[in-house]
Amino acid sequence: MRIAVPNKGRLHQPTIDLLERAGLHLENGADRKLYAETVDPEVTVLFARAADIPEYIADGAADMGITGLDQVRESGQAEVISELLDLGFGRCRLVLAAPREGEIEAVSDLAGRTVATEFPRITREFFADTDVSPDVVEVSGATELTPHVEMADAIVDITSTGTTLRVNNLAIIEEVLSSSVRLFAREDVVDEPKVGELRTALSSVLAADGKRYLMMNVPEDRLEAVRDVIPGLGGPTIMDVANGGDKVAVHAVVDERDVFETITEVKAAGASDILVTEIERLIE
Incomplete structure (x- = not known):
């Protein structure tokens, strides 16, 4: 059984800590490695970018994975992999935001306008449920700057506390998606005994918190x-x-x-x- 976990960033260490607390100790460390054996000879941990983990699961490179719901939704693989457990960390929101005191105050104001985002699939799905069809432009990094350099009229971006939005004089118009880190598995392995064991081990740690x-x-x-x-x-x-x-x-x-x-x-x-x-x- 192969389980893919984030290889770096803010999700990496909390994920490793959770696995350790659940008794799934890594045998050969987690630093700068592609994979690690665990104390369970049937379980191997793979290290990958959080955004790539849904593809790892869907393509069969991994049977299970730990990553954010936003990453799964953006990957387009939500239909072929199953969510097993909300792990309760890495909470954030994807929000639609625009300059304060600007022309954009509601979703309807974006008709014929431009929205910049690192999450084009989620953004298009969001607007598909409305009667508004803006031009969605994919950017990589510094999304919050695009309205100020006239690249976009609004953005869809991740926020945890809202501080970055306020610093950049942006106001939230509407929440697009609430996300956290979850445990996922490919649909054809959901009923495997080892998947059930891993789910129980992780949920037992969460249940003991507090x-x-x-x-x-x-x-x-x-x-x-x-x-x-x-x-x-x-x-x-x-x-x-x-x-x-x-x-x-x-x-x-x-x-x-x-x-x-x-x-x-x-x-x-x-x-x-x-x-x-x-x-x-x-x-x-």
């Missing part, structure tokens, strides 16, 4: 009071304590943001020996 594992001892006569204040996933687990007398062990998974309040409340309810630990993976 969660903490609480363990405590509780007198049996205070159990209901403690149970009532634990915001666990499906309720706490209750176990006997060896030589614990009238105490039982209570284990629960809670959101990290609830830990401080929960500890205060369970202690007040009679719990003792409270332990909080991080969770590496959580399979729900």
Whole structure:
């Protein structure tokens, strides 16, 4: 099973970190290499440009891939590869923007005008759903400058915080696409056991983010009071304590943001020996 991942840029390290946290450790490193073996002899990691990964999957060079939804949509391969999991990082938006206080204030104002973008396919698909047909011009880099040098009347470009648009005196007219990094697979391998294993491994890491594992001892006569204040996933687990007398062990998974309040409340309810630990993976 070959999985293609970004070889550089802002998506590279978060992707490698996620694979490592999921237990898919790379055997021969990830720096300046075309591929790497993993601790699973059936899985090889291929390194490619994020924009090329959809083609790798569609053409069979890779069975799975990790890249942005925007890259898949722009590649035109969205119909032949399947999205398996939103990995939750690399979030951004493709937006239609134009100079502030200019003539372009709505999509309809672009009739007969020019739109510059690095994403011509997505842009044309966006305008195909409207009654407006501007001239879409593909550019590579510095898209936000094109309206100021009279190359275009508006742009479709990626933004995460909107800072670059504001610096270049551009205002968002409409959102074209909301994107994040996803796990994809070729349709003919989606049901393969190894694909399911990799999906489960990655989703278990995502499920553990922001969660903490609480363990405590509780007198049996205070159990209901403690149970009532634990915001666990499906309720706490209750176990006997060896030589614990009238105490039982209570284990629960809670959101990290609830830990401080929960500890205060369970202690007040009679719990003792409270332990909080991080969770590496959580399979729900």
